[in-house]
Structure formats: C-alpha cells, structure tokens
Amino acid sequence: MGKDKKVYEYDGHLAMFLAVMCHQAYQLSDGKTFTLPSGYSLKCPIPSTSGEIFGFIAESADHVVVVFRGTSTVKNVSSYLDIPQVTYPFVKNSGKTHRGITRIYSASRSIILTTLMRLSPEKKLLVTGHSLGACLATLFTLDATLNTPFNNPILYTFASLPIGNTEFVRRFYKEVKNSTRIINVYDTVTNHITPLLFRKEPLMNMQVGEEFRLNFENCSVRLNHKIVCYFNQLRKIYPKFAKKMCKDNPGFCPDTSRCSGDF
Template sequence: MTTKSTMDLRTAIYLAAVCNQTYVQYDNDGPFLTPNGYSLVGSFSAASYTGNEEPFGFVLESDRAVILAFRGTRSPTDWITDMIAQQVAFKLVGKSCMTHRGFTEVYLSARDAIFKLLDQTGKHKPLFVTGHSLGGALATLASADIAVNRKPASLITYTFGAPRVGDPSFVRRYNASVPVSYRIQNEFDVVPHLPPLVYTSPKTDKTYYYLHLKEEVKRSFRNGSIGNNHIIGSYFADLAKDAPDFAATICSGPPGWCPLK
C-alpha cells in the first residue's frame, strides 16, 4: 500500500529495474544489461574504504532521457563505509551543509568521472538520478550537487531503501534545490532508519543530527527476513503489483533485465 503521492509508478518500477543492473555490473565486474531504447554512455568506479576502486554505477541515454544510477552495498568495505557516520562539510552545496562521511567520500571519489559522462549527454533531456540502499545515499549527494552546480533542464530523483544522508542544513538545501525527488521506503526495511536521528560517535562522543529528505513514498511489505525486506528485487516486486501489465512489458526484454527477489 502507498501513501498519497504524485510519484509516477511506472517510472519507479523502471528505475528499480535499472538499480538492479548496478548490482549485476558489480557482480560481473563490468558487463550488465541496458534497457531497450537506451545506450550506455559510460560506467564509473568509486573508491571503497580501503581506497580500492569498485564499479559503482553508470550513465544511460535514450532519445528522450538520461539516467544516472548508483549501486548499493555489496562488498565488505562497503559495509564499513556505511558505518562511518561522522559528518563532514559538503561544501559543494553550502558551507553549513554536513553529510555522512562514508557516503560523501565515496561520492567525491567518483564525481569527476560522473560529470565527464554527463557532459557527453544531451543537456536538454530530463536527467533521472536513482540508487538503492547506499546507492540511494550517493544518488542523494549527486542530485544536490548536480542541482546546484550543473543546473540541468530537468532533474528527477528516485531512491529505494535509502539511509539518511545529512544534517538539517543539508536537507533544507536539498529540498529547495532538487525539484522532483521521491524516497521510496518499505516501513519494514531497517536501512532507511539509519543512521539514527541523533548519532553519537563512539570514538569522539561528538553528536550529529540526521534528517530524511522530502517526499517519502511509504511501501509496506514483509518478505521473511531483514535482508529480503531491503533488497531491490523486493522493492521491484512490490511496486510491480500495482502495475503488473507495465512490469510484464518491461520484463519481456532483454532477458534477465528485471530483478528477482
């Protein structure tokens, strides 16, 4: 069941399938499936906690739109990144904006490559930014950065099971700068409840404050375990129930395009 929202359901289903391919990209060390009508502009990597580069997403383009997609947590070092919840200044959007250190360091390591890929796309086309889990956090940072520093013709952000990313100043800046943004969240998914609203660093005892972004789209599903309540396949399956004919159409090709629970 869904709360009232102007979110476009078909867009959400389609982008959930795109997010699934970011995991396929990582698992295959590069190769993944592009949807019909889209071509690959390029892939990008980001530095993990240890400094090693990992595949973290890609940019796709069609005649009508551009998609920037980010991968969520997959490697052991990604889990360490998720836990580095002290905040750092995200000066790209404002001196007073503070964001999760782990997420921010990963995003900054990929920023130049991402912007070079976006430079190769049509500036008049809508830009969709999406990601699941950690990828949702990276999509959030990218959207704020792109909105402030690139000013695209049209910017639309959809995240799935994303954690909190920044402090109240960052959230205010994001909400004012990113025109269309939907944060799709299963109420039984633990990841969107992290970091907590008030986080105290175990190393320094310093306290940090976190808030969520605008436009929560609440979903409600239980799939038998903590992990299954979070994975992108579960989000896709839940959304697809509301538009089964559309989901079946996009799943008809290429084979393996749609995620599995």
C-alpha cells in the same frame, strides 16, 4: 531559480523502471550479466578509487539516467559506519553530510560530471539509487542541480539511509524540486537500525525525498531491504506495466522468486 523548475507527480511506472536499473547496477558491479532496456546505451560505469563499480550512466533518446548501487562489500559497510559529518563541499552553504558516503561520492564525482557535460542537457536527467546508493544519488542530485546544465533532475531513491543534517536537507529541498524516497515499512535496515546511529547532534543525519511507502514482509531483514523485493512489490501494484516492460526487455527484470508472495 528553483521557482521556474517543473514539478512532476509521483510516477509508479518510472519508480519500477528505476528499481530495475538499480538492480542492474548490482549486476554490473558483481560482474554478472548486465542488461539495459531497449533504446538505452551505457555511457560509462561509475568507478571508485579502489576500482569498485558503484553504478553507471546510461542514455536514451530522451533521458540520461544516473544509477547508484548499495552496499555489496565489507569495505562499503565500513564506509557507512564512518558517520562523523563533513561540510558538503560541492555547494556553498549546504550544511554537513555523512563523511564516509561523501568520500565515496567525491572519488567518483569527476567522471560523473565529465560524462554529463558531454550529453545533451535537453534530455531529462533521472537519478536513482538503493540503500547506500540512495545516499550517493542524493549527494549527486544537489550537485548536478547547481553545477551542471541538468538543473531539474528527477530523483527516486529506494531504502535510503540518513545522509545530511538539517541545513543540508533544507538546502536540498530549496534547490531540488523532484525527489521521492520509496521505503518498505518492514525494512529494518532503513527504519530502525541506521536511525539509531543518528539520533543526536552532531550526528543527526536525515533522509530526504517525499516519502512513498510500500508494505511487504519477507520474514527476512535482508529480503525486506533488497532492491529485487522492492521491485517485486511495485510490480504487484502496477502489474500490466511490469509485464510489458519485462516482456519487451528480455533479461532486464530480475528474478524475484525469493521474495515471498511472488505471483
């Protein structure tokens, strides 16, 4: 099944675009100005049972994009600290995943899949998320690969946290052929704090995705982890595309003035 799926190379322009989509997920969740790029329309927000918005689904002529935000409330933090593992319930023989995050995804799964089933599977499915949202994106991507017509999604995550055991990771790589995990080497949350929680079995949750490293230091744990600063670093790597994307889509790109070394 998986051998017929097209494998795509890392695309820095796509990564930067999806970083901004993650930023927009926070905007939507926080009730701030929410802006999609030209040609995209909002299909639905992704709600939780408590009424929080964890992301959104958007569509263009060629793409469907599923976006998940990271932690923004105390309740989200407590969900991440709910670290025991549970059997991943949506694909058989897929190991175990982080209980708190799996519960969040389970609560939103129905509306996500119902919305996808109304959209054309001829379009390319892009999936992205930041921090806790990167974990939600990972859980969704395996689910979508085997349980929807969109069987070859492209996943880009930012500052992803540990999510599953070795069996889950093995099954994920078997089924999902396009996944990139973008990290900042100075991101303490991703690289040092959360891994301490998962050093030994049975709590050995692992990250997934081919790693792409960024290198930026903002002298702040929060800013080294913030999606806006991930975007800021990516736009320095791809400045021409960044300027065009932001110019062509007023209000889409975030203010990065708090990220050190901004140009």
